[in-house]
Each structure stands twice: as C-alpha cells, then as structure tokens.
Amino acid sequence: MTNPPKKPLKVAVIGYKLAEGGLERVFGTTTKMLHDAGIEVHTLVLEDKIDYEFGGKLVAFGQYLKFVKYFKLRNYLKNQKFDCVIDFRHRINPRMEWVFLNFIYRNLKFIYTVHSSRLETYLTDNNWVAKQMIRKSYKIVAVSHFIKQKIESEFNAKLVKVIPNSVSIHSVSTTEKLPFDYIIAVGRLVPLKQFDQLIESYSNSVLPEKNIHLVVLGTGEEQTLLENRIANLNLEDKVHLLGFKENVWGYISNAKFLVLSSQYEGFPMTILEALSLGIPVISFDCESGPNEMIINHHNGILVENQNFTELTHKMNIFVEDEVLYQNCKTNAISSVAKFQSEVVINQWLQVLNYGN
Missing domain, CATH: 3.40.50.2000 (Glycogen Phosphorylase B;)
Known part of the structure; x- marks a missing residue:
C-alpha cells in the first residue's frame, strides 16, 4: 500500500525589499529555492522595491501607510494559515520587534535569519528583547558558523542552525566585456x-x-x-x-x-x-x-x-x-x-x- 502524497508545506517569507543589497538577493533566491522544491511560497515584501528574482506568490505591502501595513500583514498571515514564517528583515528597532513578537507573529511558527556578525542588526541592541526573540522563535538560522557560535555564547541559545547562502551557476552574458x-x-x-x-x-x-x-x-x-x-x-x-x-x-x-x-x-x-x-x-x-x-x-x-x-x-x-x-x-x-x-x-x- 503506497503512502498518500505529502501535503505541500505553506510558507511565508518576509523581507523589506527585493532590490539593492546582498541580503535582499538572498531573500529572493531562498524563496525561489523553496518554491522549486515544491513548497507553496508566499513572498511578502514590505516595500515596493522589486528588482531581484523570487519564487512563489508575491504580495507587496509598500503602498500602505506604516500602521495600516502591519495590520494588513498580520491579517494576511493569520488568514492564510501558514505552516511557517521565515523572516529576512533587518531587526534594529526593539519596539517594532516587540510588536512583531506579540502581535504580528502571535501564535505563529516563525524562523529568524541572521546575516551579520553584528547581532544588533538582526536581534536589536536590547538584550531583553533579543532574548524574547530567541525564546519565542521556532529556530534561528545563521549564515555562518561564527554567527551561530556568537548567538549561542551571548544568549545561551539552543536552536540555532547554520544554513549558508547558496549559489546557482547563471548563464553569463558576454555583453558586459569591458575594453580593459x-x-x-x-x-x-x-x-x-x-x-x-x-x-x-x-x-x-x-x-x-x-x-x-x-x-x-x-x-x-x-x-x-x-x-x-x-x-x-x-x-x-x-x-x-x-x-x-x-x-x-x-x-x-x-x-x-x-x-x-x-x-x-x-x-x-x-x-x-x-x-x-x-x-x-x-x-x-x-x-x-x-x-x-x-x-x-x-x-x-x-x-x-x-x-x-x-x-x-x-x-x-x-x-x-x-x-x-x-x-x-x-x-x-x-x-x-x-x-x-x-x-x-x-x-x-x-x-x-x-x-x-
């Protein structure tokens, strides 16, 4: 007797934009990887800057004023009943992260990604808020072993995993050949x-x-x-x-x-x-x-x-x-x-x- 097909996982991946920086490129490539693996991916962008490739369904919240934006985001996450939320944002403002923890992500399973050895860029500079973020998250994903060790050392964290950035070989255009x-x-x-x-x-x-x-x-x-x-x-x-x-x-x-x-x-x-x-x-x-x-x-x-x-x-x-x-x-x-x-x-x- 064959097993029934596995129910597709439904995942929201959240970032501020899909343009300009290295973090944003990783955000985009990760949504594409997950989508190509058969996961139902919703790519949620909090600003309207979109230049990079992405996977799944794109939902942009940039047209809304700040407080309306976050109410819309909360309602979308709640109504869509995601299996997991993956967060690719910079997280600098302790008050804003308290809002995410206690309102936007309330009763949701979520993963924080950390992309810099300056932990305050992703866990805020408030030690109490950072500890709450680590305690309430499902997992912390660090892009390097050094970052993992630093989070574990500073916050006695147990659920930190290392997943490095990925690369795919692109077809390279020769039109960019410079004359020197x-x-x-x-x-x-x-x-x-x-x-x-x-x-x-x-x-x-x-x-x-x-x-x-x-x-x-x-x-x-x-x-x-x-x-x-x-x-x-x-x-x-x-x-x-x-x-x-x-x-x-x-x-x-x-x-x-x-x-x-x-x-x-x-x-x-x-x-x-x-x-x-x-x-x-x-x-x-x-x-x-x-x-x-x-x-x-x-x-x-x-x-x-x-x-x-x-x-x-x-x-x-x-x-x-x-x-x-x-x-x-x-x-x-x-x-x-x-x-x-x-x-x-x-x-x-x-x-x-x-x-x-």
Whole structure:
C-alpha cells in the first residue's frame, strides 16, 4: 500500500525589499529555492522595491501607510494559515520587534535569519528583547558558523542552525566585456564597504602601472565622496564606478579577481558568486564569512583583517605570481560545490521538517 502524497508545506517569507543589497538577493533566491522544491511560497515584501528574482506568490505591502501595513500583514498571515514564517528583515528597532513578537507573529511558527556578525542588526541592541526573540522563535538560522557560535555564547541559545547562502551557476552574458583588464568590487557605496580605502590601496599597488583597472558596481551615499577620491588620486581613467548592474555575473566573470574590503560581513554573496564563476577572491579575513569560503592560496587570498597595507601587497602578489593566481582560478568553482542551491535547499527542508 503506497503512502498518500505529502501535503505541500505553506510558507511565508518576509523581507523589506527585493532590490539593492546582498541580503535582499538572498531573500529572493531562498524563496525561489523553496518554491522549486515544491513548497507553496508566499513572498511578502514590505516595500515596493522589486528588482531581484523570487519564487512563489508575491504580495507587496509598500503602498500602505506604516500602521495600516502591519495590520494588513498580520491579517494576511493569520488568514492564510501558514505552516511557517521565515523572516529576512533587518531587526534594529526593539519596539517594532516587540510588536512583531506579540502581535504580528502571535501564535505563529516563525524562523529568524541572521546575516551579520553584528547581532544588533538582526536581534536589536536590547538584550531583553533579543532574548524574547530567541525564546519565542521556532529556530534561528545563521549564515555562518561564527554567527551561530556568537548567538549561542551571548544568549545561551539552543536552536540555532547554520544554513549558508547558496549559489546557482547563471548563464553569463558576454555583453558586459569591458575594453580593459580589471579587478572588481561589488556592493553598496556605504562606509561599511570601505571603497574609499580600497581605491587608495589600489592606487598604491602595481595594478595601475600594469594597466589593470578597478571596477566598482553599486550605488549609495558615498558616490560623490568616491568620485572626489578618484579625482584626487588622478585615477579617473583607471577606476570606474559603474553603478547598479542587474547582471552582475557578467562583469564578475570577466574580472581577473574580486576584492572585498568590508569592515564586517555575514556570508558575503559576492565571494560566493565570484568563486562559482571561476574567479578567485582577495578578501579581508572578517570575523564572519570569508574564511568559510576562501581557502588561503587555494581559491583566493585571505588578508589580515582591516590591514589595507597588506591588502595592497596581496593584490600585487596576485598579479605578479601567475602560478598562484592560476592555481586559485582553477580551484575556484569546485571549492564552492557545497554551497550550490541543490545542496543548501536540503538544509532548509530539514529545518522545516519537510521531505524524506
């Protein structure tokens, strides 16, 4: 006698937007993964910014005023009778998170995701509220082992699971071929990414004289500051701020290597995407993320955290030591096999207790 078919799981995945940042891209790719696995997914977006791919049914609440928006959200969650809610929001405001805990998510099974080693970005800076969030949630999903250990250590939490960001190999367009050799950095133009200091490190390296350019993809508040820094260093013909690009993979796939110079990270998608395209990476050894993807001198180079002098030195090595560079390039794709979406989706299904 055959077992009856398993009832499809019904899941709401909530985020602020599907545009601009790495978190938002992970939000979108996760909804797509879950949808492709046969789960009924409702992608709930609290703002009306939608540029990235997503899976399932899209419901946007951005047209409503703030308080109306959250009443609408509560009613939608209650009426749809979801098996689980997965929360991809930044959670900074303790009062707002108290409202989510005691009103919007009341009597619901919900999972919080944490994407940064700065826990206050996802658990607020209020210790009491953070403990309530952890206690009332079904699970906490951290994107790195470091973040998991930090949550467990600071809050004595027991139900923290690690599910890294995932990557799928995209078909790469060749239309983004630029007429020069270049290295690339990707991210919002904000202080966290430290692109001003990256430009300085680049200017101090041998790359400009070797006619290897620096391309930066992203938009943000530091656009003018960075333009001024480039002008002051007389690098207008070598450093290119190309803004937001929908097909970032085309630009990454034609770069010599990717550079990450952030103050801190969670599990940066840009590293994962570059390696999956066969492009090695030079990155600061931030406390969370890069060292769970980069194996030093195997698929890239880890640089002492926040040491920009050393970053310049490592960029020089990567363009002067062809044997090391080609070795890292050869190993890049195979090094991230465990982060393929086909692997990561099974970790989500286990957390949701769905599947075999």
